[in-house]
Each structure stands twice: as C-alpha cells, then as structure tokens.
Amino acid sequence: MGETMNDLIKDNIDLHASVKTRKEALYQMSTMLEEHGVVSDKDAFYQAILDREAIGPTGMENGIAIPHGESDVVNDAAIAVYKTTSDLEWDSLDGNPIKLIFLLVVPTKGRNVNHLKILSRLSAALTHKDVQQELLSEDNVTDFKKILEKAGGM
Structure with missing residues (x-):
C-alpha cells in the first residue's frame, strides 16, 4: 500500500486558523x-x-x-492544510477571498x-464543487481527512 494524501498531511493541519493575511497564513504554516x-x-x-507566489496566482x-x-530545507514531502476563521484576500482565479489553503x-x-x-x-479532487463545499464546511x-481520502481515491 502506497502513501496516501493523509500520510502527507499527518498533523500539519489546522481547521481553525486565526490569521488576517495571506503572508501571515503562509508564515504560520x-x-x-x-x-x-x-x-x-x-x-x-x-x-x-513567496518566490513561487510571485510567479503566478495559486488561488x-x-x-x-x-x-x-x-x-x-524540506526534509520530507508533505501537505499542510489551513482553514481560516476569516476570509483572506488572495490572488484567486475568481477574484474571491480564500478560506482553505493546501500548502504543497x-x-x-x-x-x-x-x-x-x-x-x-x-489538485484534481479540489476541482469538484461538491468536494470543495464538504471541505469548507467540515x-x-x-x-x-476522510472526505479528502474519498475524493482523492485513496
């Protein structure tokens, strides 16, 4: 059995992150x-x-x-997850603020x-609107993590 998405997330997750800006969120992560x-x-x-953010929008x-x-300086590949308690301004494709961050x-x-x-x-799982809504409300x-596993076919 190979690694799953949740093997990469481990404990790098906070679903109640109190941050006010994109930079603050990324620094805390x-x-x-x-x-x-x-x-x-x-x-x-x-x-x-920040160097990668300067290249193009990740929202x-x-x-x-x-x-x-x-x-x-990365020891192991991982995914960090933050769900913020308030909307963050982010350079997103639809121009809307962000509440859920998956840092690769x-x-x-x-x-x-x-x-x-x-x-x-x-990335593929996150394109589905039903998955997005489930994750944003959980x-x-x-x-x-169960929603992610199901959505990612893991």
Whole structure:
C-alpha cells in the first residue's frame, strides 16, 4: 500500500486558523512545518513559497488556494492544510477571498514520483464543487481527512 494524501498531511493541519493575511497564513504554516520536522528552516521555506507566489496566482476558485514551496530545507514531502476563521484576500482565479489553503511542500532533492501523483490527485479532487463545499464546511480533522481520502481515491 502506497502513501496516501493523509500520510502527507499527518498533523500539519489546522481547521481553525486565526490569521488576517495571506503572508501571515503562509508564515504560520511554515512555522508549523518546522515544528513538525518537515522543514529545517521555516524562514527559508517561507521565502521559497513567496518566490513561487510571485510567479503566478495559486488561488483557485470557491475559496481554495494551493500554494507550494520547493526547497532544499524540506526534509520530507508533505501537505499542510489551513482553514481560516476569516476570509483572506488572495490572488484567486475568481477574484474571491480564500478560506482553505493546501500548502504543497516539495523537497528539491529526492523527489518521489508517488508524491507527485498524490499532489496531482489532490489538485484534481479540489476541482469538484461538491468536494470543495464538504471541505469548507467540515471542522473535524478526522472527518476532513476522510472526505479528502474519498475524493482523492485513496
């Protein structure tokens, strides 16, 4: 049995994140990833995310953003999830604010094909409006992960 989306999320999830800006959310997520040993340097990883954000919008539609950072300070591929208690301004495709962030964490070295498959499955799952609505309305971590597993075919 290969890794699942939830194997990549582990404890890197907060469904009640109190942040006011995109940068604050991304910095707090970087800090959480450092605390969990996923990245070795939160500041370097945060800068990698900002560099990627500058290239093009990571805000999708319907309140969801999928930013990502690729860096050699990443110890393991991971997905961090934040659901915010207030709407965040984000450069999204539909121009609407964001409430749900899936941060893709990618190591520069030792990239794993399975991780890329999981990340593409996550992106595909998040294009479904019913999945988006379920995730946006779910506040329980266990149930949230079950929705993701089902949606991602994991």
